[in-house]
Amino acid sequence: MDLTWLAFAVGALAMFIVAYLAWSVNKEPVGSPEMAEIAGYIEEGARTFIKTQYKTISIFIALMFFPLVIFFSDLRIPASFVFGASLSLLAAYIGLRIAVKANVRTSNAAATSSAKAFTIAFRGGAVVGLSVVGLSIIGVSLLFWLYRDPTLMVGFGFGASLAALFAQLGGGIFTKGADIGADLVGKVEQRIPEDDPRNPAVIADLVGDNVGDCAGRGSDLFESISDDYITAMILSSLLMGSLGISALMFPLMLGASGIIGTILGVFAVRGWKKIKPIGSFNIGLLVTAATCALGAFLSSTILLGDISMFYAVLSGLVASLAVGLAVQYYIGLNSRPVRRIAEAAERGPALSILTGLSYAFQSPIVPFVSVLASILFSYYVTNGSLYGVVAANLGTDLAIGMIMSSDAFGPICDNAAGIAEMAKVRTSEGGILEELDATGNTTKAYTKAFASASGTVSAVMIFITYGELVQLYSVGHGLLSPIIIVGLLLGCALPFLFSSLAIGATGNTAYRMVDEVRRQFKENPGIIEGKVKPDYARCVDIGTKNALREMIAPGLLAVVSPIIVGLVFGKFALGGMLLGGLGTSALLSPTFTFGGGMWDNAKKYVERNFWMKGTPTHAAAVIGDTVGDPLKDVAGPSLNIFMKLTNMTALLIIPLLMLT
């Protein structure tokens, strides 16, 4: 049964819904001229950043394209590389475009109806979520229709991963550089509030929410799902070859049911009366999960004729949703860890940071173990079939569209609150935008944890694909081979180096932002008096230039290290490296994102419960929050992409390694 057309059709349907949702958001009024002006600054800044960023990424794509053409006699591989990178950038671009429209419309709607504000913000998010899953399945099914061979499609995943890493790194460095710069000079030195229009870095900060959280995470999940389709299809033909094309259709049909589930879920989420926003999300997620489960049941029994694969898929889905429990436990606004970090702040920043570190280092355990349990369960329930692990991995992807929708909702609400603050909008219900913002923070934290858990299984999958293709099990001494051990330990070390570069890059950008904001306040005293508009564009410009320069070193590390290790020490050492690298990435990433999230909410807890702005306790909490910023929004999320990209690079260069 060749159902490629069905996969494509479902993808096209998703894009049709995207267009409808975007139209329904855009037709809403923008509000006062003042709001339109502020929104214009943000849109302008985002456009400047994305233009320069895409130019830089294009250069890298071009630089990678030519060696690929020379090396692969088959032009279809480099072509799929460019196609994958372009679709990833397109998904991010669509997300960014809608986010900068939905933000101001959400602020305006909040003046009359909180339900309306919620619906606009969520529909903006859904545009991002559906674009990601829609474009991914369109790209993969189109390529399969053209190539008929999944091994030729590795370039697509590689391109998507490469673009994602640069998008996430550049966006992350930009947003946190601006955020720290705005906070350290504005809030701490000048003692003006958050989102005050007198702060020269305020627009850069708001732009950052869009380019970092929205566009960055969108390309992350685009690559995650695309890599999964491709590796699952390769393993379908390697492991389930006897089923022919049906096995190859299994990943695509699961993806299609995920999309249909997401579409139904999206329409189930709205500003229901008497239900809190987070409750609305949960209803949507339930609708999605139920639809996906049905699709998974049908796909497993019809295409594979094996009900046990359905259990495997289900275990992946459950594991990915269970991550939310850990997020609630650690990052929830009144959670025990957040309270203890806030209380430690009463004894100064050092003990607050230490308490946070202690919780951060344990936080990956629960999500990690639930993912590992799902891998092991799928292996056993399918009678020791590696394909069971493939099914579990596809299960972790089913809800991606829905989760991405609730993620992109976050920065839209964050922006909406900022615009309302700057334009002094009075909302119909006090604190509605703050509540949406806080909800957005929770969904963002959940998405990062989800992306990490789902990314871990994806990386395991790519590693297994690599291992099957190079016959990793044939190495002498097996796991005891010093070549494997050294490769593996080296792999463990790379995410540490990557984290160092990512944290350092953000620090450097924040330095320059601090200097620029200080300069503007000093040279033009009218700014702080509110008589003169600060030079917002210059801050955006400085952030853009620094972020794009600083993203290069960590970005290259992900591509260059597998190539060097593979060519110098061989395919077995590289195999070890991939496994080690994914091990430490998969742990450092949630350590960073959970840690940062806890410090962030501890600061909010101090502000809400102790009401002590300006006191040493509040200062201690702000310090913790600032330390956590680059961890949770730069190093953490990009490590997630790093682990998949190193694996995809290895997969791509296999033909080269087989020559040696």
Next chain:
Amino acid sequence: MDLTWLAFAVGALAMFIVAYLAWSVNKEPVGSPEMAEIAGYIEEGARTFIKTQYKTISIFIALMFFPLVIFFSDLRIPASFVFGASLSLLAAYIGLRIAVKANVRTSNAAATSSAKAFTIAFRGGAVVGLSVVGLSIIGVSLLFWLYRDPTLMVGFGFGASLAALFAQLGGGIFTKGADIGADLVGKVEQRIPEDDPRNPAVIADLVGDNVGDCAGRGSDLFESISDDYITAMILSSLLMGSLGISALMFPLMLGASGIIGTILGVFAVRGWKKIKPIGSFNIGLLVTAATCALGAFLSSTILLGDISMFYAVLSGLVASLAVGLAVQYYIGLNSRPVRRIAEAAERGPALSILTGLSYAFQSPIVPFVSVLASILFSYYVTNGSLYGVVAANLGTDLAIGMIMSSDAFGPICDNAAGIAEMAKVRTSEGGILEELDATGNTTKAYTKAFASASGTVSAVMIFITYGELVQLYSVGHGLLSPIIIVGLLLGCALPFLFSSLAIGATGNTAYRMVDEVRRQFKENPGIIEGKVKPDYARCVDIGTKNALREMIAPGLLAVVSPIIVGLVFGKFALGGMLLGGLGTSALLSPTFTFGGGMWDNAKKYVERNFWMKGTPTHAAAVIGDTVGDPLKDVAGPSLNIFMKLTNMTALLIIPLLMLT
């Protein structure tokens, strides 16, 4: 050639030198009655702590002993376990005894001669270094003489590791809890100087140097070298069985030449004129290295008849010494990272901590890669023999005695400076004790990095021994087996959980110390006026009780997790777990110790170069230092033991695993 007697004789010689050195230190005068009184407090506190600690550890040993007796029909295994644990505790006890004698004698000698002060402090250190290597080889050779079978000696290594973990954890939590408590209330709140006799926690802080740095590290290196002897002997019979007893003698003869090299090196170190203390150490290290190289050459050619093994040993020795270069680059007092962290402190604690984190995460790379290079080199130079890796591992141990001597020198000088400050001793040359203290900080940092590098290879070795004994290479799908992958990823997670527990434990102890010091100052205003002596003993008591309670959870994790994983998921999953666990431990440990060292020296850099005590920059630097304390002195060093102990536990329970 059975040379067991020779190994024993060299060990006995080492202990004879230990007795001589201890005598030569003890015969020096104590100084004024005031100094004797302060030294008495420290000795008393250390004795209280060690007595309670040894009682707690004995309970654990007893609890482990009975199951071992029931499980192993051969009583020789539980007997060797008790023997290993006892010798480890004895080595630590000897170290502690001499340290509390040498400290005050060093202060007193500093009043007349800096060379004399240096010699006393170093000889005190050498007592520790030589006890560690001497007792280890005595224990191992004695057991081999009795048992004639190295697999029966695993209990010795396991006992040594278990005792070491508790010694390091308990000592570390105690010393850093006291240190942070003394600093936060004394220095920050009351603004009294470091080591001020009015601070109720000052004695606890000085006691901590002895029990944490001296006794803790001593038992760490004792287990490292003991584990290496035993696993090397097991692998000698597995891999080089054709050589008979000669191969079994190889590890012992290398150890013996390391001891002879250390003895010569110790006598080459003294207060040479025109040579700085650190230069003196380097002379000693060179003498040791040259002697060891000769011994390694003879052992390789005579016992194994294979010159390539000599190259492998040499590569291990070189790799372990090269670690010093990384320490110099990162932690040196005027190094670029230290300067940049200090400069970042001018922009507040958050950027200072972020800059430190960025450097911390990259710092393991150089030592780690040099160790990996040595493993790979030894494997290739010996024509793909696993025994080459064994030889390299033994090479990393050769200088342990000498390095441990310079390490124990650190806390002795630290104490000496504290006693001089409290008793207001005037030294012959201004700042001599401060210079010795600074030198001691560098040698301590070096030893921690060395212990981590050498421990990594040891852990690899224990893992290979385990793998050979359970035939890890026979697992289905090899490295692609989901059982191996899940085990490995779970293993990667354990050191994160362990770090969380260790950091949290220190934080909790510091909390209670803060409360106690605050209470004493509040309830008795005479203390701060200098009229009343504070209640030092109560602080020691609180530190002791908390440290010993808090050490239990992380300590159990190391023993319980391999047993559970092995029994529930089998020997292959456990194999994966061991490898993953050593991978992340080997990286987190140097990340923590380097990071903490850099923040510590950045604080000193600020104090020396900016002269800004009481300014926000200095406060920011102190915050960084405090954050680093539990990382560098609790989590980092104990992770090092953690990775060996999990492996030794696995080795011990192999007979149990083979039943399933």
